[in-house]
Amino acid sequence: MNLVIDVGNSLVKLAVFKGSRLLELRKKPLEDFIDAVENFFSEYPDIRRSIVSSVGALGEKEIAALRIFAPVHELSHESVLPFTNRYATPNTLGVDRIALVTAAFSKYPRENCLVIDAGSCITYDLITREGAYLGGAISPGIDMRFKAMHHFTQKLPLIEDRDCDALIGDSTRNSMISGVVHGTVNEIDGIIKEYLKEFKVLTVILTGGDGLFLSKRLKSTIFAHSNFLLEGLNYILELNKRND
Numbered sequence: 001m002n003l004v005i006d007v008g009n010s011l012v013k014l015a016v017f018k019g020s021r022l023l024e025l026r027k028k029p030l031e032d033f034i035d036a037v038e039n040f041f042s043e044y045p046d047i048r049r050s051i052v053s054s055v056g057a058l059g060e061k062e063i064a065a066l067r068i069f070a071p072v073h074e075l076s077h078e079s080v081l082p083f084t085n086r087y088a089t090p091n092t093l094g095v096d097r098i099a100l101v102t103a104a105f106s107k108y109p110r111e112n113c114l115v116i117d118a119g120s121c122i123t124y125d126l127i128t129r130e131g132a133y134l135g136g137a138i139s140p141g142i143d144m145r146f147k148a149m150h151h152f153t154q155k156l157p158l159i160e161d162r163d164c165d166a167l168i169g170d171s172t173r174n175s176m177i178s179g180v181v182h183g184t185v186n187e188i189d190g191i192i193k194e195y196l197k198e199f200k201v202l203t204v205i206l207t208g209g210d211g212l213f214l215s216k217r218l219k220s221t222i223f224a225h226s227n228f229l230l231e232g233l234n235y236i237l238e239l240n241k242r243n244d
Contacts, residue, residue, distance in 0.1 A: 001047045003040055003070065004233045006096070007054035009120060012036065015227070016044050017234045022227060030057065034065045041069045051075060051237040053095045053229070073240050075099065075233065080240050082106065084132045094123075096229060097136075101127050103225075103232030104205060112199040116188060116222075117229070118210035120144060124191060128199075139187065142210050145180045162213070185217045192220040 001023075006013040012033050015025045023044075028036040041047055050066055052058065053075045066072050073079070075095045083105050087093050096117065104113040104127050114136075115125045121144065124136035140148065142162070150158040159176050167182060169175030188206075196202055206215055207228040215224040225231075 001044055002234055002237050003037075003044075003047045003050040004230050004237065005050060005052045005054075005066075006099075006229055006233065007033075007052065007058045009055065009057075012058075013230065014040060015230045015234075016040060016047065017230075020231070020234065022230065025227065025230070033058070033062050037062075037066055037069065049073070049237055049241065051233050051240075053099055053233050055094060055096055073237055075236060079236060081236065082131070082239060083127055084130075086132055087135050097123055097125050099229045099232035099236065100207065101125050101133050101232070102235050103228045104203075105131060106235045107225075107228075107231070108203050108205075111203045112201060113203045113205060114192065114195050114199075115205045115207070115228070116211075118142070118184075118188075118206065118208040118214050122184070122188070122208075124195075126195065126199075137191065142180055142184055142213075145184070146176065149176060149180075165217075181217070185214060188214065189219050192222075 002017045004015045004017055010030060012028050012030055013025060014036055016023045026036060047070055050070050051073045063072060077090045077093055082102060100115045100117055104115050110129050112129050113127050117123045118141060120141045122139045122141050126134045126136050146159040149156045157173060159173060162177055162181055164174045164177045166174060167178060169178040192204055204220060204222045205225055205228060206222045207225045211224055215222060
């Protein structure tokens with residue numbers, strides 16, 4: 001069994017895999033990390049290895065606590081990966097993007113894939129049918145757009161919900177929701193169209209915290225995967241067993 005850990009800016013996802021099968025997933029605040037790890041190893045004593053992907057503030061204390069229970073692979077651009085990385089600055093490529101591209105490589109082999117991760121930021125990552133990662137794009141996520149409007153203006157409120165699908169906003173609040181939601185949806189649909197000009201046959205995968213919300217609104221044909229990043233991390237852990 002493997003323990004797969006994805007550390008975000010505020011939450012940690014911990015998942016147990018048996019082979020390629022996800023057995024359990026839990027989401028915890030960063031401050032509860034050590035307790036969550038102890039609970040997992042208590043409940044799943046057959047866990048033999050772990051992998052950590054961290055874009056947040058996971059410290060050496062937490063990593064050291066994890067190493068008490070099992071060997072730890074810390075994902076980086078130096079990890080053994082199944083694809084050819086053609087990114088001009090591979091050392092700056094986020095570990096979350098590495099995991100997503102790996103998941104696309106493993107789940108959709110020999111296909112051109114565009115992976116869209118809709119989280120704090122929206123990332124676009126392209127891997128070719130030959131297994132070459134070319135790069136992509138990064139833009140602000142939905143919550144970041146709301147926060148930016150509130151932060152950089154004097155009177156616009158902070159929007160924390162999105163319960164309005166109207167194109168024409170009949171209030172300041174609804175106008176902000178319309179601008180952010182429809183703007184994001186049209187951005188994603190538009191970028192997919194641009195990629196289709198370059199790759200006539202293209203598999204598009206949508207994941208991330210806002211993936212389900214956006215999938216219901218996009219015109220483009222996509223595959224929605226809620227645990228895509230975790231599956232990629234598990235694949236990388238299996239690939240790196242001989243080198244750890």
